[in-house]
Amino acid sequence: MGWPLAVSAGLMERSPRALFAALGALATGHLLASLLVFLPFALLVALAEWQHPIQIAAGLLVIGFGIFLLFNRRHPKRLARIPPTQLGLWSFAVAIAHGAGLMLVPIYLGLCQLPASDHDATSTLVEANLAMAVLVAIVHVAAMVTAGGCLAWLTYRYLGLKFVSRSWFNLDTIWALSLVLVGVIALAFTFMEW
């Protein structure tokens, strides 16, 4: 997400280093946004007997956010207030606004399933969950930055700026629908297990 910013940074400074620095800032912002969404759930999972209600709530939350995005189709003006020098903040705000971390919460909760009677090991459980949350966030951000970084580098070095507008599709609807889909699948799995 935001790879054209890395292209712009590289071209404006006429240096590949600026491109990678921008990617770094974008990755940091996205990672923080993902963690901000994940960590509360990581703590909640410790309440093992509430595992299913929590999963259902998370599923509903993701579906609800997807539906909100489907209907809220205004041009995103607020993001335009963030100065170009604050790419990390920009990346953080965009990730929150799009529910980027939220998308992974149901998957993450699925990964954290543990026997429901394990009451004594709460603290170990929390630690394990936190570690898992950080891991999921890092894997997610690494995948994003690798994909975006490749596109940015190819555009910067080989494809030229025409690729920026050519490759740009309006994915708003698809993104909103995939949030809904992930939420529905998560709900389905939860009910099957229950």
Next chain:
Amino acid sequence: MTMRPDPTFHASPRLAMEAPPENFAYTLLLSPDFSKPDALAVIDARPTSPTYSQIVHTVTMPNKGDEFHHFGWNACSSALSPLAGHAFVERRYLVIPGIRSSRIYIVDTKPDPTKARIHKIIEPEEVFRKTGYSRPHTVHCGPEGIYVSTLGGGGKDGTQGPPGVFIMDCETFEVLGRWEIDRGPQKLHYDFWWNLPRDYMVSSEWALPPQFENGIVAEDLLANKYGHRLHFWDLRDRRHVQTIDLGANHQMALEVRPAHDPVREYGFVGVVVDTTNLEGSIWTWWRDGGKFHAEKTATIPPEATPKEKLPPLLQGFGAVPPLITDIDLSMDDKFLYVSCWGTGEMRQYDVSDPRKPKLAGSVHIGGIARRTPHANGKPVAGGPQMVEISRDGKRVYWTNSLYSTWDEQFYPAGIPGVEVMANAAPGGGLELSKDYFVSCPDGYRAHQVRLEGGDCSTDSFCYPSVQ
């Protein structure tokens, strides 16, 4: 909402130059005595078309007395800003403010420019109520939507509070409110533009409404009471950061033209008249070490003229001032076009070295004293005024009227509205095209020109041309 970015949005100025040429020129028509409603003319600009250089469609407004002046698009290449992250608006609507009425018309140019029609009308009361400003002027499409500069503050004569910039939604055209959070010492307004990735805005000063609505006030001009400052702003913070005073004798700093390539942190501004010697001047401003600087880099002298050839306003001076009323910079930042509305000359400066403009071409047409006819023999009153350059830099269009009440003072015999075009040679040099000559309908004058698909004073870019 579209699935792909509008094909007329370009990431860099170079890509805009490589795009197909314009098919139509949109031109504002105004009724100088307010007897008829103002209109938008759609002019055929396809050289191979049988209706080339003719008005092929007119959108007539439902009100009188709006006084059309400048206008702009709802969206442009700035939508490709990687920060906005959402390029899915169309370059489709023309935003046309009435500088006298404060009414704003939104005209839909799709599906076909020859069927353009009014989409929405924003009544003056909405502008007054939501912004406290009046007399909307320059329109630019940018990161937060549509930015509109105003010449007047609140109250009947627009002097209650300073004028400024307000923002409109680029899809619903709802007036959102004032742009400025901290305006510093800025009290007058005219034009503005910016450098998006470098995050600054530059604005200029004309005058308050009582100083222009009923004609130029000679005593105010000679007392140096018109605007003469440049203001620099932090664009995202909406904060005034620096003022540069060009000197009180440099009256009326009008069009601000930053370099299109965002790596270039400089631009130009035209000053109408120096009250000490009647010269017009071009100033170059630039940013260096976080500070802005400006210096006078070109001057155009007045032309001595016998009294009987002058309108009463100028008889005491025995000369025609050049009156630099518009400037425009080509997309490659190479040529600056300078309208000398008084002497009747369109000048082309090579500004490859921005602080050393070199005169590269010139065309005489009209003029207070010279009254040069067009190269095709047709008479032309007025002089070169609003100028617009095609994206590829090969064609330069202009019209000949300044502002209803000022036209009467400088050209008392009247100014039948025309639009002409000159071909620009790639290495410099300017020549009027004999077959492009648009006469406005009787009783109408022409003001700003906008080219289909964008032009050199519309689009702002977030990526440099350099590869």
